[in-house]
Amino acid sequence: MRQPSSSVSQKRIYFISSSSYEMASSVLSAALNSLSPSYSLSSRQTHKGKPKTGGNALRFNNSFPNARSSGRVMAVSVNVSRFEGIPMAPPDPILGVSEAFKADTSDVKLNLGVGAYRTEELQPYVLNVVKKAENLMLERGDNKEYLSIEGLAAFNKATAELLLGADNPAIKQQRVATVQGLSGTGSLRLGAALIERYFAGAKVLISAPTWGNHKNIFNDARVPWSEYRYYDPKTVGLDFEGMIEDIKSAPEGSFVLLHGCAHNPTGIDPTPEQWEKIADVIQEKNHIPFFDVAYQGFASGSLDEDAASVRLFVARGMEVLVAQSYSKNLGLYAERIGAINVISSSPESAARVKSQLKRLARPMYSNPPVHGARIVADVVGNPVLFNEWRAEMEMMAGRIKNVRQQLYNSITSKDNSGKDWSFILKQIGMFSFTGLNKDQTDNMTNKWHVYMTKDGRISLAGLSLAKCEYLADAIIDSYHNVS
Helix, strand or coil: CCCCCCCCCEEEEEEEECCCHHHHHHHHHHHHHHHCCCCCCCHHHEECCEECEECCEECCCCCCCCEEEECCEEEEEEEECCCCCCCCCCCCCCHHHHHHHHHCCCCCCEECCCCCCECCCCCECCCHHHHHHHHHHHHHCCCCCCCCCCCCHHHHHHHHHHHHCCCCHHHHCCCEEEEEEEHHHHHHHHHHHHHHHHCCCCCEEEEECCCCCHHHHHHHCCCCEEEEECEECCCCEECHHHHHHHHHHCCCCCEEEEECCCCCCCCCCCCHHHHHHHHHHHHHCCCEEEEEECCCCCCCCCHHHHCHHHHHHHHCCCCEEEEEECCCCCCCHHHCEEEEEEECCCHHHHHHHHHHHHHHHHHHHCCCCCHHHHHHHHHHHCHHHHHHHHHHHHHHHHHHHHHHHHHHHHHHHHCCCCCCCCHHHHCCCCEEECCCCHHHHHHHHHCCCEECCCCCEEEHHHCCHHHHHHHHHHHHHHHHHCC
């Protein structure tokens, strides 16, 4: 059977009848105007405010070539979009928070949804070292030519050394395949594509809860995933035993997605001793660790401390995937600069992996942007700028630590219920997992104009010391007065 041409629009037939000319005209005009501006009653077919008629049917001019009438019933065929079956997508649960915040006219509103650093005045911050790096680019007269598929060579070298340490044996032995990616999201997506193509049927284990985009990334890459226990609501802490049990019970050779530091959304990280145990189990089960490192240097203020988990696994000789992002630690949110690193057991396999990562990247986005890559390469590769960057990271991390301490102090001074709020201080990074449920977070927004994700996560980077008292009142009210 011959199929209809894809260039031919679908038709929809509308039958309209009336008991009076006025009603027919009104119904028809409303229906057709909502469908297409090209369909309208002709002014030449009206007389004294009423449409002229022939028999009992409405007449139309040539602007209705597909209209047919018979008796008191008229049929009109209307072109229908070939995209008619595409449903409206739901709003993003994180970015949608910012849209709701912007629409709120309250003077006391707080946006604690999006993970982006703010000053004490709650304004966006461009690092001074970034401005200096950009001035260097202008002075050199850098061009805007395409990068190669794998990205800027100086960036790839700098980012691998920052992650693993410049003297790491894996780097010296050329066992690291690094490809510049589109920040953390794009780097994770490239890693997911590698898994889908070369590890057929392999499952990825994801912490419960995790960053909202992780599941989207693996779903889009058609990589199956399941969750391992991570957050314990009873203690608002790490369910370490549950985590270990779930990793042990996973099929051998699974990929385990781990947050290198500053777990998002909980802010709960394993201790160094717990990381050792996690590495033991992953090695025993022949799993492959896949780290998401989005906050190196931004969590604790130390680049080395925040990379300790990754370096532990690599030092054991394990093959590891690592996605990196410079959105937070250099404030390069809009530059979309990051990398996917695959640490392999031999230089030959690393070379093959890199060739396939490039092959996967080519049809996705062809080649990455250069501006952010040059900033990172200049900052990391210049000792003066590098030291300035470390100082600015310590400043940003320090401000968030001060806000975390002040929020804890404010809550404990106001709440006499005996509830233990110490989990606020035990968490790390820009987020705090409050333990509030959806109804309680709705109260935070509807009553207190505090915007946050529905899982109870708040971004301390969007909080100032001056607003801690107000936020404490909102949290106490929502926790105790909303079931």
